[in-house]
Every structure is written in structure tokens, then in C-alpha cells.
Amino acid sequence: MRDILATRARASPDTPALVDDGRGREWTYAELDAAVETTAGRLAALGVERGDHVGVLMETRPAFVRLAFALQRLGAVLVPLNARLAPAELRFQRERSDLVLLVCDADTEDDALDAAGPTPVVTVDDPDGSAVAALDEQDESAVDAVEWGRDDTLALMFTSGTTGDPKPVRLTFGNVVSAATASAFTLGVLPGDRWLLCLSMYHMGGLSVPLRCALYGTTCVLQRGFDADDALRALAEHDCAGVSVVPTMLRRMLRAERDFPDVRFVLCGGAPTPAELVAACERASVPVHPSYGMTEATSQIATARPAEAFANPGTVGRPVFGTTVTVVDDADDPVPAGETGELCVSGPTITPGYYDAPEANADAFGPHGLRTGDVGYRDEGGRLYVLNRRSDRIITGGENVDPGRVADATREHPAVEDVAVVGLKDDEWGERVAALVVPDADADLSRDALAAHWAERLAGFERPRTVAVVDSLPRTPSGTVDRAAARERVARASEEE
Incomplete structure (x- = not known):
């Protein structure tokens, strides 16, 4: 198949694709596709080719969305870099991921220059000096859209993984499509759905929203940063079906002065969702879906629907469609329901491995799939409970x-x-x-x-x-x-x- 956006634009050209909340901008899939074609042409003029690794250093904004899809159009690999990292950490990640280009914005230009070394830097805004080129000033080269196979690497996402050292996780085209499918089976999808994006796109939970919306043919409502009252306003104003948050964000939204609007799902992950927070959601009639996931699984591993979460405090539900979770002892032997052990996961959403890290891959994968480093158990009903992390992360x-x-x-x-x-x-x-x-x-x-x-x-x-x-x-x-x-x-x- 062609890149995700091009495929969607042919099927749903007039459907709203992206809303820039607070800025009064909205793109249909046809309009977003045209903007991405321009961005892809400028990246191609800078020499970006199929298989190249391109870093993106910025917070969530429409330019990040365009870059993600433009790199797909070229067959290049997106490498999102955490805009909150210290310069030394960024330098390490730049070297570790073999970048050919680093794209920044006005807010991250100084950090990009500090971290770039010999890697060229371009900005999506007006550059502050001569050391950085402006992406919008590049001539456009012709773009021949590539074909994507399930095993082609779509992104490298940095994570601490199971050993603590930051490593780039290979996520394939097939991983992303399978994760979107599994999530749809859990949360549901309707043609007019709108999904609020208020997470950082350099995390999988944030990046997954525009990718999944394009696969579903639904709308991504993007916020630049998070404010609890503003997120609640946006949910109501844009009639959003749901939102992805971490527990800290959800807690702030429940404490905000605004009422929580009527949504179908609040996907809560990134960290364990405390039982008291789930109970608060039940009292407020908020449809929380506590989720257990990791970057290596392209986000969700298991997700509990609200009724299940309310009736079984502490559960993260059952594994999403296609994912197998095995609880094992120290000898890698499966343990029965009720007994604790390490959680190992396998299935079509699981990374094929860390980039250029054979030793880490040998340690991370075992007979039952990826060793998560998390300790938990499964109850008699098949529901998962995550207790703690083996590494004390x-x-x-x-x-x-x-x-x-x-x-x-x-x-x-x-x-x-x-x-x-x-x-x-x-x-x-x-x-x-x-x-x-x-x-x-x-x-x-x-x-x-x-x-x-x-x-x-x-x-x-x-x-x-x-x-x-x-x-x-x-x-x-x-x-x-x-x-x-x-x-x-x-x-x-x-x-x-």
C-alpha cells in the first residue's frame, strides 16, 4: 500500500482530517495530502531518500503531523526526539539513530544546533541564524510515492526499554496498522469520530492519534500543549469522541472547574492508572479505559473498558486483539492464574527489535516474546494486573x-x-x-x-x-x-x- 495519508485521501478527500484547535485552521484529507506533498518535495530537495532516518525535535503542532506523513511518502524513517531532553541526551540519541537530517522549530532551534554535530538542521519556522536552513524556502523536488510493506520500518521511537539505556525501537508499517486495528476493536470507531490530541507526539501515545485517525478516516483535533480546562473545552467544542491522556492529566481534568463532557472513551496510559483515580472517574461518569502499554508494543498491550475497570479495581483489562500476554517465572515457564511473574508479550504490534542492538535484542526477547520487565498476574477471568517494574524504573x-x-x-x-x-x-x-x-x-x-x-x-x-x-x-x-x-x-x- 502507499503511505497512510495518500491512501486515505483517495478514499475520503472531503472528510476533515486535522483541526488546529485555537488557531482556526482545519484541513480536509485532500488539503492535508497536498500540504504533505509539498513538505515531502522540500525534504527530497534536501536529499532525504527511502530508508533515511530523519529526526524531528518539536512539541505537538500541525507541522509535526505533516512531517510524519511526508517522511512516509518518501519511504524515510521518522525519529521523534523528546523536546524536553537535555542537550547531552539529544546528542546521544542523534548519534544512536544515524540521522541524516534534524528538523526543529523556533522553540527547539538552539537545542537542535547543540545536539546536531555534523547532521544538517532545518526549521519549520523562520531561522534565528545562518546555521539553520528554513524548510519552507527549499525548492521542491519531484516525489515518487513509495510502496510500503508490513515489515518496513516506519519510525524509530526512543524508549528506556527493559534495561534502562535509551534505545531506538523499530516500529514497522505492520505494527502501526495492527495497533490501530486492535485499538478500534477495543474503543470502537464511528465515521464522524474526533480524537483530541493533547499528548506530545514524540511519545507513541501522541504519535498514534493522527496515524490512527488517517487509517480510520476520522478527525484529529490537535492542541499545542496541555491545560486541563482547555482540554475539556476542546472536547466539548469539537464534539470529540475521546482523548488519550496519562494519569496526571486525567486527575487534573477531574479537578478542573469545567464539567467533563460526554465522550465515549478516555484512554489512560503511559503510567499505571491508580485505583482511586478509576473510582473518581466512576463517580464522575467518565468512561475511563485504563491501559497498559509500551513503545515496543506500538502503544496498547491491554485495555480495560469502563465497566470492567470499575468492577475490578487495579485491572488493565485483557490483551488487545492479536496480542498474547504470558506470565512467566524466572525460568521462563508460564505460571497459572493468580501467580505473579514477568509479563511477556507477542503479536503483530510488537517491535521486531531495537535498531542496531543485537545484544539488547537477545536479552529482550525470549520464548514467549518480548520481556516487558513488568511484574503482574492474570486473574481467573483473564484480566491482567500490573504490580511493579522489575527494574524499579x-x-x-x-x-x-x-x-x-x-x-x-x-x-x-x-x-x-x-x-x-x-x-x-x-x-x-x-x-x-x-x-x-x-x-x-x-x-x-x-x-x-x-x-x-x-x-x-x-x-x-x-x-x-x-x-x-x-x-x-x-x-x-x-x-x-x-x-x-x-x-x-x-x-x-x-x-x-
Whole structure:
């Protein structure tokens, strides 16, 4: 098949495709297709060819949507980069993903230049200097739309994966189509549906919305950033069928002054949806669909419909259509219902592997598919429950934080001898990053100095919000850090402040 948008534009040219909420712009599928053809021609003039990896560094906006579809038209691979990352992290991801071009906007131009190295940089806005070219000023080259096969790589999405190191996940054309199909079977699709996009498109939950809308022939209503009251307004004003959120966003929407409009679904993922939040949705008659997913599964692995979620606190429902979840013990043997173990997943939505990472792939895949690193169980009715992550990864506001990375960055401070990084429960963010820091002997270590140090090395969501300075780290008899004791100590220090 041709790229997703071209196929949809032939079938539904006059159907609204994209609404830029708050800016008064709307595109039909025919109009969006024409805009994407122009963008693809300009990218081709810059030398982008089939199979090339092109980075996009910006928050959610229509230009991001056009770029995603334009790269499909050329047969190139989209590499969304998190616009909240520190420059050092962006440099690593640029090198790791073998980019031939990096596309930014006015807000990310400085970070793009800092991270780009030898990679050319273009902006979708007016450039701030001569080092960056303007995409709109490029001449258009002729574009021969490519044919896509199910196994062709459509995107590389960075994730911490199951080992903590950021790795680019290969997502194929077939993965995306299968994920959209499975989601439709769970949430339902009607011809006039509108799906509110208020997530960042550099996450799978955000990127999936315009891709799925194009496959379904429905409308994507795009918001530039998230505000709870504004999201509720947009849901009502555009008569949206649903929205994708993370738990922190949903909690804010429930606390907002506006009433929650009548929608068919609120897909909540990116982090565990607390039982108390599901109960609050039931009281407010909000049709929450708690979802368990990961980038390696092209988003959803299991999703609970509202009645199931309300009647079974803590469940994420059953696996979506085509996905198999096996709960295994340490020997990779399946365990019966009710017993806990690691969740392994297989099916047409699962990535074929990480890009250029044979060792990571060997570790990540086993006899029952992808090892998620998550521990959970299945009840007698087949419903899944996710209990915790084997790696103690922290999920704050829907963002994955690897404690080891934060610890490594902290140890680079000359006044730090050692550190333990843990997650603490947080009513707003689900979890917050906390650090137990041991200063070097006779060193003068202030929290302001640590904050300045982290600002240069870590994204905002990765920086510890709770810090306790101690003489030594709690350790187990074997000498490893006692994470439970560390969490208790830093939590106690937080309460004493």
C-alpha cells in the first residue's frame, strides 16, 4: 500500500482530517495530502531518500503531523526526539539513530544546533541564524510515492526499554496498522469520530492519534500543549469522541472547574492508572479505559473498558486483539492464574527489535516474546494486573525515568561520593524522582549546586524533586543498595522538611 495519508485521501478527500484547535485552521484529507506533498518535495530537495532516518525535535503542532506523513511518502524513517531532553541526551540519541537530517522549530532551534554535530538542521519556522536552513524556502523536488510493506520500518521511537539505556525501537508499517486495528476493536470507531490530541507526539501515545485517525478516516483535533480546562473545552467544542491522556492529566481534568463532557472513551496510559483515580472517574461518569502499554508494543498491550475497570479495581483489562500476554517465572515457564511473574508479550504490534542492538535484542526477547520487565498476574477471568517494574524504573507524569541514569549524572558532580535514586509516591505525578546523596568528605554540597548540575545533564522530569543528604547509603548484607530502605529514608527526610 502507499503511505497512510495518500491512501486515505483517495478514499475520503472531503472528510476533515486535522483541526488546529485555537488557531482556526482545519484541513480536509485532500488539503492535508497536498500540504504533505509539498513538505515531502522540500525534504527530497534536501536529499532525504527511502530508508533515511530523519529526526524531528518539536512539541505537538500541525507541522509535526505533516512531517510524519511526508517522511512516509518518501519511504524515510521518522525519529521523534523528546523536546524536553537535555542537550547531552539529544546528542546521544542523534548519534544512536544515524540521522541524516534534524528538523526543529523556533522553540527547539538552539537545542537542535547543540545536539546536531555534523547532521544538517532545518526549521519549520523562520531561522534565528545562518546555521539553520528554513524548510519552507527549499525548492521542491519531484516525489515518487513509495510502496510500503508490513515489515518496513516506519519510525524509530526512543524508549528506556527493559534495561534502562535509551534505545531506538523499530516500529514497522505492520505494527502501526495492527495497533490501530486492535485499538478500534477495543474503543470502537464511528465515521464522524474526533480524537483530541493533547499528548506530545514524540511519545507513541501522541504519535498514534493522527496515524490512527488517517487509517480510520476520522478527525484529529490537535492542541499545542496541555491545560486541563482547555482540554475539556476542546472536547466539548469539537464534539470529540475521546482523548488519550496519562494519569496526571486525567486527575487534573477531574479537578478542573469545567464539567467533563460526554465522550465515549478516555484512554489512560503511559503510567499505571491508580485505583482511586478509576473510582473518581466512576463517580464522575467518565468512561475511563485504563491501559497498559509500551513503545515496543506500538502503544496498547491491554485495555480495560469502563465497566470492567470499575468492577475490578487495579485491572488493565485483557490483551488487545492479536496480542498474547504470558506470565512467566524466572525460568521462563508460564505460571497459572493468580501467580505473579514477568509479563511477556507477542503479536503483530510488537517491535521486531531495537535498531542496531543485537545484544539488547537477545536479552529482550525470549520464548514467549518480548520481556516487558513488568511484574503482574492474570486473574481467573483473564484480566491482567500490573504490580511493579522489575527494574524499579520511575514513571513520573507518564515519562519513564531510569534511576541509574540519574544516579550516573549525579555522581559526575565533584562533591558527590555516592547516590541512590528512587521513586516516591506523588499525588500529582504518580511518582516523583528522589535522591539520597552522600557528599564527598569535607565537600561543600548545596542543593542549589545539585540543581544547577542536573539542569545541564537531565531533562526536567528526570531531575530529583526530593533530595536528602546522608552520611552513607543503606545496604543489604551482600553490599548492594537497599532500595526499600533508601526510599524510606528519603521519604522521611521529605516529611521532616
